[in-house]
Amino acid sequence: MKINQIDVFKYNIPLKAPIAISLGTIENARNLLIRIHADGLTGWGEGSPFWMIVGETQETGFAAAQDFAKLLIGQNALDLEGNLNRLDAYLPNHPTIKSAFDMALYDLAAQAAGMPLYTFLGGKQRTLITDETIYINTPERMAAEAVRIQAQGGVAIKVKLGTNLRDDIRRVEAIREAVGDTIPIRTDANQGWNYPTAVNVLQTIQGWNIEYCEQPVKQGAIADLKRLREKTTVPIMADESLFSHRDALRLAQEQAVDYFNIKLSKSGGIFNALKINAIAEAAGIPCMIGCMSESRLAITAKAHFASARQNVTFFDLDAPFEHATDPVIGGAVYTGYHIGLSDQPGLGAAVDSHYLKSLENWTIT
Numbered sequence: 001m002k003i004n005q006i007d008v009f010k011y012n013i014p015l016k017a018p019i020a021i022s023l024g025t026i027e028n029a030r031n032l033l034i035r036i037h038a039d040g041l042t043g044w045g046e047g048s049p050f051w052m053i054v055g056e057t058q059e060t061g062f063a064a065a066q067d068f069a070k071l072l073i074g075q076n077a078l079d080l081e082g083n084l085n086r087l088d089a090y091l092p093n094h095p096t097i098k099s100a101f102d103m104a105l106y107d108l109a110a111q112a113a114g115m116p117l118y119t120f121l122g123g124k125q126r127t128l129i130t131d132e133t134i135y136i137n138t139p140e141r142m143a144a145e146a147v148r149i150q151a152q153g154g155v156a157i158k159v160k161l162g163t164n165l166r167d168d169i170r171r172v173e174a175i176r177e178a179v180g181d182t183i184p185i186r187t188d189a190n191q192g193w194n195y196p197t198a199v200n201v202l203q204t205i206q207g208w209n210i211e212y213c214e215q216p217v218k219q220g221a222i223a224d225l226k227r228l229r230e231k232t233t234v235p236i237m238a239d240e241s242l243f244s245h246r247d248a249l250r251l252a253q254e255q256a257v258d259y260f261n262i263k264l265s266k267s268g269g270i271f272n273a274l275k276i277n278a279i280a281e282a283a284g285i286p287c288m289i290g291c292m293s294e295s296r297l298a299i300t301a302k303a304h305f306a307s308a309r310q311n312v313t314f315f316d317l318d319a320p321f322e323h324a325t326d327p328v329i330g331g332a333v334y335t336g337y338h339i340g341l342s343d344q345p346g347l348g349a350a351v352d353s354h355y356l357k358s359l360e361n362w363t364i365t
Contacts, residue, residue: 003038004038008033008363009032014324015027022163029293029323031048039077042108042350043105045101047061050096056097064091065362073364078109084105088268095243106120115345116304117348118341125340131156134158156186158185159187168193169205191240195221213234214237214238215241237259239263257285289316296331297331303339
């Protein structure tokens, strides 16, 4: 199954409003789209380079994608491991753009097998219910957002924190006062606290039905993550500390966290995400599937992955809620916070051809 054409697009999607986390503010989704043609089939992949976390931008990804495409043109599309190893050998790191190629190759492989991707990965459809994220703002505005989410049937609220002790506690307190005690709150500091601040915040809020705290301290502070588990009853989740299966092994060996957040844009795609989940499962660590600012195209791939792996028990796939336009045809269907998948072969998703015409692109044949 020979790869005979690869298209690379700067995949820009406007946001309804800027989104703020402790690491910075995002004004628009500046993503990358990969389309791989092989023997009459077309595979789609998307990456969302979040420079504050992965160190990639749309510009660096667009340049790297052209080199990657030159490596893969003419290769057997079904040689998943060989093709992804070619990319790793040529250019280390760059997980986000690699994840887009990985996704497109898995889409092709599942189509060639005549299976939806979740079946190709050895799983079946199951119920996926996403949370919704509230980004950093005043306590009052964040509380109002929480009320909206609860009124719309949300089953969990994810709250971005990581500024300072006083304000972050007040944010969680205001949300809890606004929505009552029953709906769980998932906190995410995005590395924004030092260890003493993390201890103080988590010990203060731990009785307020906090489901977990995601990445409370800096990426490399594994010892602090482990110490936090001993200082608070709030479970600790690794995000920016978890890129590869090697990171997963170290975190498991150190017993540093309770949960893993798997993001395809960090792991380099499905191939490596499967390794991370396997290590987590062996260590008794449940996982979450998370997102950057992807469209429903990449969200569909994440939903297939999560559906196929029972150890993925949390779902943070709310990025399309922030997008002002949706150019994806087919793919994951949101019914409120429930996510459904079709039984079409592969991803079952593509990007509207008229939308593609507006995007800067590059092609190799």
